[in-house]
Amino acid sequence: MKPSQFAKGFQARPDTTSSEKRTALDRLNAIDGLVANEPKAPAIAGRPIPAVVPSRLQDAEIPDPDNESAAYRAWRLEHGYRPGQVIELALKTIKPSPFNPRHFYVKSSIAELAVNLAKQGQQQAIHVIPDYDNPGTYFVSDGGRRVRALKEANKESVKSIVIDLPVGIQSYKLGYDLNVQRDSQTVFDNAVVWRRFLDERHFQSQKELAEHLGLDESTVAVALSIAKLPETVMQEMVARPDRFGSNMAYQVGRYHTARGADATLRLINRILSDDLSTRQVADIVKGRATAQESAKPAGRQRYAQRLEIKLGGVSVGDLKSYGDDRLELRLKGLTREKRDDILRQIEKMLK
Structure with missing residues (x-):
């Protein structure tokens, strides 16, 4: 693997076999299982949330420290962090990874998740990687949707597990495998990200990219055509x-x-x-x-775009655009108060 495949400041470890990559994936899934049994940490109130606030975790099997990278071990010792431990991180310290397998995030889906998180709280920790070049900040390895939804819900912190992984093609592959397991990776994400990988010369050809991902070259070719x-x-x-x-x-x-x-x-x-x-x-x-x-019905014009509108996660209508100068808003099932409020806002906007 070429050094250019990793963000500056990260030292790549020796190439891992497929079975070792599988083990890394299983380890992250196992950590999520541990989180489900973790006793809740007491709420922190009346002061800003620091970069790292350790919480308790039941004694359980954790990754072997002997296999840690030097950078991760130094960070872990500095912060008194135990591998697999769930901590609270300030949302403002979390940033997307340049090797995120996801490119598209549907706004309506994020809004629905934000409503759920506001009501139920965050049930599953995200996985992050320290940015060793910019101490106090972290790359998202898994959990981009939750981060976006928490921000939309005006939360200040996020439950996180800090993992030992270089930010590069290896972290992309791990995130990609997790998304495929959940059936949340789309061909459109693949199209945009794989095209960028080739443009930035992380891979010399679509054949090399396909081999690295364990896919048929035809699958990669189709995605690149969609790009x-x-x-x-x-x-x-x-x-x-x-x-x-x-x-x-x-x-x-x-x-x-x-x-x-x-x-x-x-x-x-x-x-x-x-x-x-x-x-x-x-x-x-x-x-x-x-x-x-x-062939179209006489006098009927097809809309160019349609946006579904939801309130509280329930569809109440849509907004359609026609040509260059026409919008059509259709809503139903609203309370009288909500209907009147929307009318006032539209009137105010059009004045």
């Missing part, structure tokens, strides 16, 4: 992973190459509204359904 789509187009598909897997997204990418962004957005809306299959979309791309595509 040619504008992010605005990908954003429309990210929220519906049930409808836009790699095959469907690939066909949408082909359509975009031939027709451009505006027509592609209309196609995405049609895929959702008419429940088109991948084969039907492939026929449209090949031109076998051109007449059917252009």
